Structures are given as C-alpha cells and as structure tokens.
Amino acid sequence: MATRFVLIQPSHAGNVGAAARALKVMGFDDLVLVQPRWDDVLERDETVERASGAVDVLRKARAVDTLEEALDGMTHVCATVMTPRDFGPPTYTPREHLGPVAAQGHGVAFLFGSERYGMRNEDVYRCHAALRIPVSPDYGSLNLAAAIQVIAYEWRIALGGFGAPSVAAAPVADAAAVAGMLRHWEEALVAIxxxxxxxxxxxxxxxNQMFNRAQPTTEEIHILRGVAKAMAEAAKKAKP
Known part of the structure; x- marks a missing residue:
C-alpha cells in the first residue's frame, strides 16, 4: 500500500536524518519535505549522520515547494497534532484509526509540522483525520523523529506487521472427505x-464436531483413514 511521510518546513537537519532512519526500520521509504529550512538538507552531514545507514531513504526523498505537490497521488491524509483543532477533522489515537484505514487500501500520507510551531490550521483542515499520540499529561513533548517512529510503527502494525515468512497452508479437507473418514472410523470402532x-x-x-473444529487437511484425512483401516485389520486378526 502506498505510504508517504511528509515533513512540513522541517528546521533541523538531524531530525530529517532521524526520520529517514525511523522509516527504514519500519519498512517505509517515501519521505517528502515541504519547504525545508535548507535546500541541501538531504545531503548535509548532520542529516546523513543521524540517518545511521538509512541513506537509501535520503536518496529517494525529495523536497517540494507546496503541500499539494507532496500529497500528489495520496487518497487519505492524516495530520499529527497535540490538540484537536476547532472545525478540523476528527481526532483519533493512531491505533483506533489506522486499522480501518489499512483495510480500505488507501494511499496514505502522514503529515508532520515544523519543530518550531507544529502544524498550521490550514494544513490540518485539509486532512481526513488528526492523529494524537497518547502521552503523559505531565509531559507531552515528543521529538519530531520520535513521533514519526511511533506513527510508522502503528501503521506497520495496522498493515499486519512483518512477522515470519508466510507458508502456504495445506488445503483443508472438504465435508465429503470428513464424512467418508467418519464412516470408516465408525466401522473400525464397531470392529474393535x-x-x-x-x-x-x-x-x-x-x-464429527471435533473434526469440524480441527479442520483436518486432506493429508490428515488420509492418515486417519489409515488408522481406521489398521484398527479394523487388527480386530479381524484377533477374532478366533
């Protein structure tokens, strides 16, 4: 799913580098800067140092002049805010909002405001939702890169995480196969x-209920029928 992280007027080169690192850790690489403080921020020494190996994200990143350019192709836009805005979009925690968004398959952009003054109202108003990270009421100040890391993590979880490599599941036996196996077992249980x-x-x-809950595979049905056959043959040999 298309995912973009947009930094509006970032003022610290180190935060841009740390943002790239946060994205790479979560498997994202689409980073756009709107009117950054320095034109060469993506190549500055402090940026590269703070990226800590995520230079591929920096190379792919780009700076643009307007938010419209940054949002090109995105269909769902989320602001990040500390306090809800009057007349702004509804405010959610990341976890309560991002699950349903992931299920809908939108191209999603996450917007982060300047370190100096956060997001402007006019930028928040154009978003579909505002995300507020739950923090301590006694100290709610999050560094820009830390906020990006939290949102990137929550979005990765909403998308299903990384997990172990998927392994194709064996086909579950159909109802007719289960019924045939049960008839075989009934005969064997009578025999013994x-x-x-x-x-x-x-x-x-x-x-029948037990095997329906277990959802045996076709191969497992063959094994169970083999057990039933062995039981019946053993009972036959045991007869005088």
Missing part, C-alpha cells in the same frame, strides 16, 4: 468393540 451399533449414543456426532 468400542462402539455398540445398537446403542451408539452421541459418539459419532461428537467426533
């Missing part, structure tokens, strides 16, 4: 004397 066909009670329905 575990099931009395004259008074079966609820054994087979309970086994």
């Amino acid at each position: 004397g575990f099931l009395d066909p004259a008074a079966p009670k609820k054994l087979m329905p309970r086994l």
Whole structure:
C-alpha cells in the first residue's frame, strides 16, 4: 500500500536524518519535505549522520515547494497534532484509526509540522483525520523523529506487521472427505468393540464436531483413514 511521510518546513537537519532512519526500520521509504529550512538538507552531514545507514531513504526523498505537490497521488491524509483543532477533522489515537484505514487500501500520507510551531490550521483542515499520540499529561513533548517512529510503527502494525515468512497452508479437507473418514472410523470402532451399533449414543456426532473444529487437511484425512483401516485389520486378526 502506498505510504508517504511528509515533513512540513522541517528546521533541523538531524531530525530529517532521524526520520529517514525511523522509516527504514519500519519498512517505509517515501519521505517528502515541504519547504525545508535548507535546500541541501538531504545531503548535509548532520542529516546523513543521524540517518545511521538509512541513506537509501535520503536518496529517494525529495523536497517540494507546496503541500499539494507532496500529497500528489495520496487518497487519505492524516495530520499529527497535540490538540484537536476547532472545525478540523476528527481526532483519533493512531491505533483506533489506522486499522480501518489499512483495510480500505488507501494511499496514505502522514503529515508532520515544523519543530518550531507544529502544524498550521490550514494544513490540518485539509486532512481526513488528526492523529494524537497518547502521552503523559505531565509531559507531552515528543521529538519530531520520535513521533514519526511511533506513527510508522502503528501503521506497520495496522498493515499486519512483518512477522515470519508466510507458508502456504495445506488445503483443508472438504465435508465429503470428513464424512467418508467418519464412516470408516465408525466401522473400525464397531470392529474393535468400542462402539455398540445398537446403542451408539452421541459418539459419532461428537467426533464429527471435533473434526469440524480441527479442520483436518486432506493429508490428515488420509492418515486417519489409515488408522481406521489398521484398527479394523487388527480386530479381524484377533477374532478366533
């Protein structure tokens, strides 16, 4: 899913580098700066040093003159704010808002204001939602790069995280295969004397429910039928 992090008028080169590092750690690499303090901020020594190896994100990053340019192609825009704005978009915590957004498949842009004065009202108003990171009421000051790290983390979790490499699941056996296996087991259980066909009670329905919950694969059905076959053959050999 297209994801972009937009820094509006960043004033500290170190924060730009730290932002690149925060994005790379979470697997994102689309960073756009709107009217940065220095034209060469992406190449400054402090920026590169604070990026700490995320120079590929810096090389891909770009600076633009307007927020309109920065948001090109994005369909859902989130502001980051400390306090809700009158007449602004609804305010959410990242966790409560980002899950539903991820499910909708939007191209999402996250906006961060200047370190000196935050986001301007006019920039907040154009957003679909405002995100407020829950912080201590006694000290709510977050460094720009730290805020980016939190939002990037929450968005990565909403997208499903990284996790272990996915392994294709074995196909679950269909209802007919389960029913056939249960008939085979019923015959075997009768053969070994575990099931009395004259008074079966609820054994087979309970086994049916158990296997439905277990959702055995086709291969597991073959194994279970092999067990039933072995039970029946052992019972046959045991007869005088």
